[in-house]
Each structure stands twice: as structure tokens, then as C-alpha cells.
Amino acid sequence: MCSSCGARYEDDGLILDCSRRHEPAFLRTEYDGTAEHTGTGLFRHARLMPVVRTFPDVPGPVVYRAGELGRRLGLTRLWIAFNGYWPERGAQLPTCTFKDLEAYTVLGRLPADPPVLVIPSAGNTAAAFAWASTRHQVPCLILVPAPALDGMRFPGPLDPCVRIVVLDGDATYSDAITCAELLALLPGHQAEGGSRNVARRDGLGTVMLAAAEAIGCLPQTYVQAVGSGTGAIGAHEAARRIRSGDEPLPRLLLCQNTPFAPLYEAWHSGGQARADREHEPCLLYTRDSRRPPFTVRGGVREALCESGGDVLCADNEAALAAMALFEEIEGIDIEPGAGVALAALADAVRSGRVDRDELILLNVTGGGRARQAGDLALVPAVPWLRAVWTPGGEGPRAVAEQVGRQLSTATSGAGR
Known part of the structure; x- marks a missing residue:
């Protein structure tokens, strides 16, 4: 339901915004179910989550x-x-933060055969989506500024369906957002949506x-x-x-x-x-x-x-x-x-x-x-691409072009 005009939509797993013209407004979920709890972990609360599937053994708070x-x-x-x-x-x-909760819920909301999710992050969100997507084979393209890579370590190696693009140089989280907005326009790709995603x-x-x-x-x-x-x-x-x-x-x-x-x-x-x-x-x-x-x-x-x-x-x-x-x-x-x-x-x-x-x-x-x-032998993330960041208006477009070329190469079978 739109927070501004009250318009209601059946959730397709991807919708982020109301289609009517008005002030910026979040969509909110409404549920037919009750707060009845079943099972354990995160999906114990599935009746009040916008998911069409749940995943086993996902811990909760x-x-x-x-x-x-x-x-x-x-x-x-x-x-x-x-x-x-x-x-x-x-x-x-x-990945040691409550970002894991949102990552698994977003993946559980997706329709069958989903597009590639494009996710900008300053670090914790990237780690959560990378590991959740690895465990459940959901393709995603994650953009992070270079300092964020240092904290991305996992219980095992990431799956090839997870592609991490590191913005080298002085790129910030805001720069990652701008690049992600361009890359989400590529065929077969979709903005994950951040706070707009219910x-x-x-x-x-x-x-x-x-x-x-x-x-x-x-x-x-x-x-x-x-x-x-x-x-x-x-x-x-x-x-x-x-x-x-x-x-x-x-x-x-x-x-x-x-x-x-x-x-x-x-x-x-x-x-x-x-x-x-x-x-x-x-x-x-x-x-x-x-x-x-x-x-x-x-x-x-x-x-x-x-x-x-x-x-x-x-x-x-x-x-x-x-x-x-x-x-x-x-x-x-x-x-x-x-x-x-x-x-x-x-x-x-x-x-x-x-x-x-x-x-x-x-x-x-x-x-x-x-x-x-101290308990686990953690595996550091390996970037799929390190993009050269140049300050100014051409920076995001140059990164998007680099990623596009790399994706074309991967699709052609010449390399990943």
C-alpha cells in the first residue's frame, strides 16, 4: 500500500514504488496472516514477511x-x-550484523527466475547479500568503494553468481549508488531498491x-x-x-x-x-x-x-x-x-x-x-572487477561501461 495515496498492489517481488504521480512515498506491506510463529530462526516470522519462499537454517535475532x-x-x-x-x-x-536479516528476506521475496539484483553498499549490506546469494544461487551485482572490501570475509568462497565490483581510488558510497543506478538499466538487471524495498x-x-x-x-x-x-x-x-x-x-x-x-x-x-x-x-x-x-x-x-x-x-x-x-x-x-x-x-x-x-x-x-x-577460517572476497574511478561527472558512466564490457565478455563465453 502506498503511504501517500493509499493505492494497493499485489506484490510481484520486485515493485519498489507507487506508479501514481505524487510526492516520494514508501510502499508498505499489508498481510492477511497473523503474528503466529512457526519454526525457528528468521523465517519463524514468515507470516509477517513479504516472502514467497523461505530458506532453511537462517538464524534470526x-x-x-x-x-x-x-x-x-x-x-x-x-x-x-x-x-x-x-x-x-x-x-x-x-556476516555478524542484522543486514543478514534483510538480505534473506529480499531473496525470499523475489519471483522465480529473478533478474540480477544490483546492490550498492558501504560494506555490511554487501557482505550480507553476497553470502546469502552464494548460499542460494541468486545472481547479484554488488558495487562497493575500495575500503569496504577489507571487511568482506566469509565462512567459505563466494559463488560465481555473485559479482563484486570494487570502485578503486577515492570513490565513496554515494558514487557506488550512482553507478548502481546506471547498471540497473542494463537488460536483465534490477535495482534492489534499498529502503524502498519492503x-x-x-x-x-x-x-x-x-x-x-x-x-x-x-x-x-x-x-x-x-x-x-x-x-x-x-x-x-x-x-x-x-x-x-x-x-x-x-x-x-x-x-x-x-x-x-x-x-x-x-x-x-x-x-x-x-x-x-x-x-x-x-x-x-x-x-x-x-x-x-x-x-x-x-x-x-x-x-x-x-x-x-x-x-x-x-x-x-x-x-x-x-x-x-x-x-x-x-x-x-x-x-x-x-x-x-x-x-x-x-x-x-x-x-x-x-x-x-x-x-x-x-x-x-x-x-x-x-x-x-577466532573461531572460523574466513575466506576474503575476491572482486569480479576492480573499476578505475575517476572523479567528476564521467566517473559513473565510465564504470558502467567497464562493467558492461566485462558482462559482454562473460556472456560470450570468453571469460568470467
Whole structure:
């Protein structure tokens, strides 16, 4: 259903936008099923996911009450949704972040014989789609700036159906997006869609579904680090579906890493989210944050307003201290984004923006990467193509032409 005009569509697994002419607006899913749970893992919540197929043995979030961590923060009812690798807790997400949840949901939504998905990423999304597509033989073309390749390591080698294009030079995530928009126009290719893809948001929204099941009700406050805000929108949409009667929606507390905090600035100034900078400052935590869906109908601003939420910030020093605290108490490493969220939550408690007795759900969006590297022999990703990036207006088109030529060569049988 269109968030702007209310038009309804039968899902074909690929639709991203309303066909009517109006303001930018997200499509939202509506389900005939209930929140009844069957099976285990991610697809335990398949009745509230836009999937036409499920995959076996896909893990989901792990939700538990964090008593000692809560006490250290001054909270009496802190719950954690852990998304990552932590065998003792039963957490087994293969690429160690909640991006695995969205990747498998997007693949489960696709029709039979799907087009090649074109996916730009700053790192975690690329890893999640690469491994999920490898496991289930779904062709995809992934574009990443060169620094993202260093973090792409997997439990095994990638399948040839996964083609990773690395943008060498000074290319940014925004440049990868621009290139992907051109490559999605190639015959047989399709833009995956990012936050416009209902499967992404609903897959990430399973964190809220799992938490409500474990806790027995919706949390009062939901805390998450955000880049684009897609996961927070997904959590908000999931809460809207499953709340009973006049049960209040969880208040969204979204967290960003200063000094580059476009959603924080947009929310507190009442304006648009800031675009990418020519020279981005050094951040502990960067994610897909250059084009956040802030003002789009059904986007971040609406979710914040409807939930009575807020956007918070934490700097590098506070985030690093929070990461160390979590590992000290819980015994597992967490990703910088989760450290930002924990640091911002701690500050909110100290300042009185969060009451000590609130029922809090902290989404640890990634963790256990160091533990996984110690437990498993991980295989680094091998690029299908390293594209020479040249700054300026011709850069994206030049990359698209390089990729097109390489695809033509592969199709002709002269090489892959």
C-alpha cells in the first residue's frame, strides 16, 4: 500500500514504488496472516514477511534481558536484541550484523527466475547479500568503494553468481549508488531498491517481532544506531502491525556518530538530511547514511513523529568506551554502530531523557566479528572487477561501461 495515496498492489517481488504521480512515498506491506510463529530462526516470522519462499537454517535475532548491563547504566528493564555471532547465546548470523536479516528476506521475496539484483553498499549490506546469494544461487551485482572490501570475509568462497565490483581510488558510497543506478538499466538487471524495498524493512523489522515475543509485549523505547534509518522504520512498521488495541508504539531513539550525523541535524533543524560531504570527517561508525529517507512519506521523520521519538548522538570516545563496557559485562565484542547506540542510551539515562524503569530494547545491530574470526577460517572476497574511478561527472558512466564490457565478455563465453 502506498503511504501517500493509499493505492494497493499485489506484490510481484520486485515493485519498489507507487506508479501514481505524487510526492516520494514508501510502499508498505499489508498481510492477511497473523503474528503466529512457526519454526525457528528468521523465517519463524514468515507470516509477517513479504516472502514467497523461505530458506532453511537462517538464524534470526537473539533477545535476552541484560540485567547487569542495565544496572551499570541505571536501568531496571533493559533488553538486548543481539544480531551477530555469539554461539553461547545461539546467535549465528553469518556476516555478524542484522543486514543478514534483510538480505534473506529480499531473496525470499523475489519471483522465480529473478533478474540480477544490483546492490550498492558501504560494506555490511554487501557482505550480507553476497553470502546469502552464494548460499542460494541468486545472481547479484554488488558495487562497493575500495575500503569496504577489507571487511568482506566469509565462512567459505563466494559463488560465481555473485559479482563484486570494487570502485578503486577515492570513490565513496554515494558514487557506488550512482553507478548502481546506471547498471540497473542494463537488460536483465534490477535495482534492489534499498529502503524502498519492503522486504528490507520487513526483514529488519523481525527484530521487533522477536523482541515482542521474548518480552511478552512491545518495549516502551527502542534504541538503535542508524545510517539510513531503514532498520528503525522497519521496527516501527512491525510494531504497528502487532500492537494490540491502544498499546502505545515504542518510542524510537535513533543514534548517530558525531560529527557526521545527517539525521540528527535534519530532525533537530526541521529540515532535509544533509548530503554527502566532499571530505567526510574521520568517524568510528559510518554506514549507508548519505541519502537517508528522512522526508519521504512513510520515512524516518514520520516514524519519529508517530512514536514520539528523538535522534541522539555519541562521539568516538564515548562509543569506544561503550564497546569496552559491553564486552566486559557480556563477554562478546560489538560493532561500532552498537557502541554508538549504547553510548547514546547511557547519556540519555544520565540526562533524564530515559527513566530508569522504562522497558528498553537496545538493538545491537552487529557483534561477534572478532569472536567469529577466532573461531572460523574466513575466506576474503575476491572482486569480479576492480573499476578505475575517476572523479567528476564521467566517473559513473565510465564504470558502467567497464562493467558492461566485462558482462559482454562473460556472456560470450570468453571469460568470467
